[in-house]
Amino acid sequence: MVMRWWSDRWTQSAGAFFLEKDAIFFASARDFLAGVLAAVVITCWNLAAVERNAIVQASQKPYQTLSSRYLYKTHKAKSGRNIHDASFRVYRSSPAMAELLLFEDIFTITGIDTDGKKFDKVSRIEARSEQFDMQLVLDVNIDVYPIARTDKFTLALSSTLRLDGTPDDGVFDQSRKKSLADKYEYVMYGKLYKYDDDESGGAIKIGVYVSFGGLLMMLKGDKQHLGNLKLDQRLYLLMRKV
Known part of the structure; x- marks a missing residue:
């Protein structure tokens, strides 16, 4: 027990x-x-x-630009839509950006599809630049990047998107590394297929023609502003609204 x-x-x-x-x-x-x-x-x-x-x-x-006369700020909302602030201030461009870009200027649109609309998702815009007085005709995929007659935009040309200026292979980089494209809203990649001189009117002007997978660009103006562009050169076109 x-x-x-x-x-x-x-x-x-x-x-x-x-x-x-x-x-x-x-x-x-x-x-x-x-x-x-x-x-x-x-x-x-x-x-x-x-x-x-x-x-x-x-x-x-502020986004860097080759023009020391203008500063345009662009803000991107989380939704992916762009909110544009048209205020501008005096700005000095950085030497590194100046060396990276082959051309940059601010353009005012003078016409859209003046010869009639050919495709539903593409518009042909005509514009003139403010600083270098360049004439531009450009096909834009408006389904991806809508654009209006009252818009102004910065257009730049570069042979690479790498910030150190080294050449790239033209293939989209999915590593999310910082690149020149981060400073713009719309980017195309193509080839300069035609280069001609225009001596009418006294001043020597040249026209460059680039195809971006069938979307065409014609840029014409003073030779000194387009002298860095070469025939058969691979180019990036970069745009942002201002």
């Missing part, structure tokens, strides 16, 4: 001990998981705050 009594007491005590240990373990595990969850929430909040600050700083930083 005594032995049985001691056995029952030991069993009850041991059971209570293990139940207590299990309760402590589960309470500790619960507190641990709650701590991990709180740490994850705090980390995500801090990362979101950093991203918001980066977006604000980027929106306040």
Whole structure:
């Protein structure tokens, strides 16, 4: 009887001990998981705050342009739509950007599809530049990049999208590395297939013709502003509205 009594007491005590240990373990595990969850929430909040600050700083930083007379700021919303601020200030371009771009100017649209619309998703725009007085005729995929008669835009030409100026192979880089394209809204890649001189009117002007997969561009003006462009050269066209 005594032995049985001691056995029952030991069993009850041991059971209570293990139940207590299990309760402590589960309470500790619960507190641990709650701590991990709180740490994850705090980390995500801090990362979101950093991203918001980066977006604000980027929106306040002017895009670089070759023209020292103009500054146009463009902000991109999270939806992907572009919100344009037409205010401008005096700005000095960086030498690195000047070396990277073969041409850049701000254009005012003078006509859209003046010969009639040929394709539903493509419009042919005519424009003239403000600084170099260049004449432009350009096919734009308006399904991807809508454009209106009242729009003004910056157009640039470059042989590479790499910020260090090294040549690229013309293939879309999915690594999300920073590139020249980040400073613009619409980019095409093509080949300069025709180059001609126009000496009418006294001043020597040249015209360059580029095909971007069938979308054509004609850019004509003073030779000194297009002297860096060569026949059969591969080019990027980059645009952003101002």
